[in-house]
Amino acid sequence: MRILIVEDDLEAAEAMARGLTEAGYECVKAPDGEAGLVEARKGGFDVLIVDRMMPRMDGVTLIQTLRRENDQTPVLFLSALGEINDRVAGLKAGGDDYLVKPYAFAELIARIEALARRRETGSVATVLRVGDLEMDLIARTVHRQGKEIDLQPREFQLLEFMMRHAGQSVTRTMLLEKVWEYHFDPQTNVIDVHISRLRSKIDKGFDRPMLQTVRGAGYRLDA
Amino acid sequence: MRLPRIFRTTPFRLTLLFLALFAAAASAFLAYIYVATAGEAARRTDQAILREMRSLVGAYERAGVDALNQALIERAAAERPFLYLLMSPDGSVISGSIGESPLEEFDGQPTWTSFRITELDQQGRRIRRPARGLQQRLAGGEALFVGADVGEDEAYIDTIVLALWGAVVLVIILGLAGGVIVSRNVSRSMAGLIDVVTRVRNGDLAARAEVRGTRDEMDELAEGLNEMLDRLERSMAGLRHAGDAIAHDLRSPLTRLRARLEASYIDLEAGKGDPEHALATAIEDTDGVLKTFGAVLSIARLQAAGSAPNQVLFDPRELAADIADLYEPLCEDKGIDFASELTADLRVRGNKEFLAQALANLLDNAVKYTPSGGAIMLRVRRRSSGEVEFSVTDTGPGVPEADRARVVQRFVRLENSRNEPGAGLGLSLVAAVAEAHGGRLELSEGPGVVGDSGPGLRVAFILPRAG
Numbered sequence: 001m002r003i004l005i006v007e008d009d010l011e012a013a014e015a016m017a018r019g020l021t022e023a024g025y026e027c028v029k030a031p032d033g034e035a036g037l038v039e040a041r042k043g044g045f046d047v048l049i050v051d052r053m054m055p056r057m058d059g060v061t062l063i064q065t066l067r068r069e070n071d072q073t074p075v076l077f078l079s080a081l082g083e084i085n086d087r088v089a090g091l092k093a094g095g096d097d098y099l100v101k102p103y104a105f106a107e108l109i110a111r112i113e114a115l116a117r118r119r120e121t122g123s124v125a126t127v128l129r130v131g132d133l134e135m136d137l138i139a140r141t142v143h144r145q146g147k148e149i150d151l152q153p154r155e156f157q158l159l160e161f162m163m164r165h166a167g168q169s170v171t172r173t174m175l176l177e178k179v180w181e182y183h184f185d186p187q188t189n190v191i192d193v194h195i196s197r198l199r200s201k202i203d204k205g206f207d208r209p210m211l212q213t214v215r216g217a218g219y220r221l222d223a
Numbered sequence: 224m225r226l227p228r229i230f231r232t233t234p235f236r237l238t239l240l241f242l243a244l245f246a247a248a249a250s251a252f253l254a255y256i257y258v259a260t261a262g263e264a265a266r267r268t269d270q271a272i273l274r275e276m277r278s279l280v281g282a283y284e285r286a287g288v289d290a291l292n293q294a295l296i297e298r299a300a301a302e303r304p305f306l307y308l309l310m311s312p313d314g315s316v317i318s319g320s321i322g323e324s325p326l327e328e329f330d331g332q333p334t335w336t337s338f339r340i341t342e343l344d345q346q347g348r349r350i351r352r353p354a355r356g357l358q359q360r361l362a363g364g365e366a367l368f369v370g371a372d373v374g375e376d377e378a379y380i381d382t383i384v385l386a387l388w389g390a391v392v393l394v395i396i397l398g399l400a401g402g403v404i405v406s407r408n409v410s411r412s413m414a415g416l417i418d419v420v421t422r423v424r425n426g427d428l429a430a431r432a433e434v435r436g437t438r439d440e441m442d443e444l445a446e447g448l449n450e451m452l453d454r455l456e457r458s459m460a461g462l463r464h465a466g467d468a469i470a471h472d473l474r475s476p477l478t479r480l481r482a483r484l485e486a487s488y489i490d491l492e493a494g495k496g497d498p499e500h501a502l503a504t505a506i507e508d509t510d511g512v513l514k515t516f517g518a519v520l521s522i523a524r525l526q527a528a529g530s531a532p533n534q535v536l537f538d539p540r541e542l543a544a545d546i547a548d549l550y551e552p553l554c555e556d557k558g559i560d561f562a563s564e565l566t567a568d569l570r571v572r573g574n575k576e577f578l579a580q581a582l583a584n585l586l587d588n589a590v591k592y593t594p595s596g597g598a599i600m601l602r603v604r605r606r607s608s609g610e611v612e613f614s615v616t617d618t619g620p621g622v623p624e625a626d627r628a629r630v631v632q633r634f635v636r637l638e639n640s641r642n643e644p645g646a647g648l649g650l651s652l653v654a655a656v657a658e659a660h661g662g663r664l665e666l667s668e669g670p671g672v673v674g675d676s677g678p679g680l681r682v683a684f685i686l687p688r689a690g
Contacts, residue, residue: 088533102513154548180549184580185514187587187649193552 001116002026002044006036006062007051007078012101016049019105025112033057040066045073046116049108052079052090060093067094074115078103087183106171106217113168130166131223133202133210135159144202154179155198162198162211162221171218195219234409238402242395249394253387260383264376265355269335272357275305276369283361291367292318305371306340306356312364324368326358333359340372353377412441419448428456458527473512473519480508522655531574531659536689539611540565542579543603550586558595565603571611572689573660581656584649585615585682592619594676609688610662616669616681627666653684662686 003025007013010031017027028045030036034056040048048066050059057065063075077090077098087098097111128135134143140156142149151159157179162170172191176182195211203209212220283291288309295307299320308319316323325338336358339351356370415433422430431452432445484505490496525531547563554561571578582601589599597618606612622630630650654664662685669679 104510180545182549182579182583183576184583185517186583188553188590190549190553193556194549196556197552 001046002028003112004028004030004036004039004045004048006030006033006039006048006054006059008032008054009051016108020109020112023109033059033062036062037065040071040073041069043071047112048073048075049112050075050077050095052077052086059095060089063090063094076108076111076115104171104216106169106214107173110169110171110174110217114165114170114174117165117168128160128163130163130221131210133163135163142202144206149201151198151201154194155201158194158198159202162219166221166223169214169217169220174218232406232410232413235402235406238398238405242398242402245398246391246395249391253391256387257380257384261380264380265373268355268371268373268376269357272305272355272369272371275303276357276359276367279307279367279369280359280361283363283367288317288361288363288365291361295319305369306354307370308358308368310366310368312366314366317365319368321368321370324358324366325354325356325370326368329358329366331360333357338370409441412445416441416445416448419452423452428452428459454529458529462523462527473515476508476512476515480505480512483508518649518652522652525577525652525655525659528659530661531577531656533574533576534572534660535575536570536572537575538567539569539571539578539603539613539686540567542575543582543601543613546579546582546586547601549583550590553590554599557590557593559590559593560598561601562598563601565601566605569603569605569611570689571686573686577656577659581653581684582613582615584653585613585684588649588682589615589617589619589680592680593617594619597676597679598670606685611686611689612683613686614681614683616679618669618673618676618679620676621669621678621680622666624668630666650682653682657684657686660686 001024003020005013005016005020005027007016007029008031013029013031017029020027028039030039033054036048036050036054037057040062048063050062052059054062059077063077066073066075074096075094077087077095078101079086079090079098080101090098096115099108099111126137128137132145135141135156136143137160142151142156142159158175161175161179173185175191175195176184176186195213199209199211203211210221210223212222214220279291279294282294292309295309295318298305299307306319306321308321308324309317310319310324311317321340325336326334334357335355337353337355340354341349341351344350352372352374354370354372354374356368358366358368360366412435419430419432432448434442434445434449436442484501487496487498487501487505491498491501543563543565547561547565551561586599586601593599599618600614600616602612602614602616604612604614650664657664665683665685667681667683669677669681671678
């Protein structure tokens, strides 16, 4: 998978590229918005990681330009400021996700995975299947090995998100953002409790647990 | 040439402008009065002459030229204010009070004329007076002239014109004097404001304009300026405070982090210790510092902005129900009884993200401090004042009454929570969110002491009436 890193902090870009290369990605770096635009126009990237504030051309302008040129490559915005306004402006400009610096590396990887995957599938399936787990999005029902599993609405949303990102690590912050649509950091382990409830419903009584805890990152749903 | 200051002031210039406009209007008005008065006097004279003429022509037509002659002599003797002249068809004078017709040419049609008569006054001086007259042909071919002295009318009109000019001059003098006085007054108040602006520009943020209590726009301006400065000063103080708080809140965890890293380094040099554990702890400590930094930054931003951005009107029950849904399993997991009581159909105005975060912080705190077996209640209701109140009540140890006011203050933490990174800032952030919505935070005792738990804490987050 190829990733373009557009970031003016060269040390941070280097650290990110090293980490991503180790994780198996191919990285290209651009030191400012204009260089980033030149690289992005060459095409062939699966995800663009773009810093909001850069010399020459800021991240928002860069992405607006690309979107106008009908380049739909998923974009992850990076920003040192975690303000709501910044995030909303970034997403409006055509960004697909938003990450506040400093971030845990596991968080970055999880978000890149999610973005790249979303591009692959992008389908309008009405039934999701992961292993022997099956979710009917129209009837709002979940079955595992043919047995119906009764879920609360929020648990259903949580499981849907996990199934759409099956095989990938998803972080607690991602869950809070994508399932609950909150953008703050709780001081307590609220998400863990929801996951453990969901786990007890889909894994209890079955020989193989699907919902895994990934140490230092979050959770993963395995087939 | 440099004009004296007063002539350069805006009010004085305005006064001059208005004075010019007023003088023009007054002149037009005076001209109208002159034309109307003079015209009226002339018209009346003409009518009197016409009446006299008709009466004489009537006498002539009834009784002939001798009777007319007789009438003229009688009338002249009766000192009527008219001048008469009767002429035969060949133009020679038959009788009259003037020597000859002022008309140089006469074609037989009734003809009006203005002329001058010469008289001797009591001292024997010759004076010329203006007069007006009408000459017309009689049936028998004779010509009759009737005139009147209009000297008195003109003298009267001259008096009026003089009075009018006097009035114009008076208006201009009074206007100028008024302009100077008004300009001085306005300049004096303006000078006060300019002085304040100058002092603030030079860095004296404590400078304030004098409000004279006249409730005019100068006072309004002064009040506005003062309010602006108050707000500016508060923001600056807030920023300064935030700076102090950041320093205070970050110094101790950073010091701790450094001490631990140093200890690990010494251990590792000595060949003992666990590098993995040391690094993991260091990362954890750094996260704590960053979390604190984020909270302090959010508070400072909210305080600097004055009011929360992106405010919308919404139903607070949905927001509270969502948050309740997020925290309910956590409570159950910890053996805490969670209940919510959410009034329907209320409206509040606010930034949903900040309000959700505020509620989450309140519940975080409640869960953190409530022991297993305790209870937490989330409530949304309308106060009789129309304000909307979100409240979280727990059965934890509570906050001593003496400390409650302090806890709500920005960046103040209770001593016993000092060692938990970021803790306490939660409440400060909630207070900042409340303030950024024009609301406030109220702390009171919870349900009281039960066994060895309690008395609990009730935190009410109060938002003003929406709309």
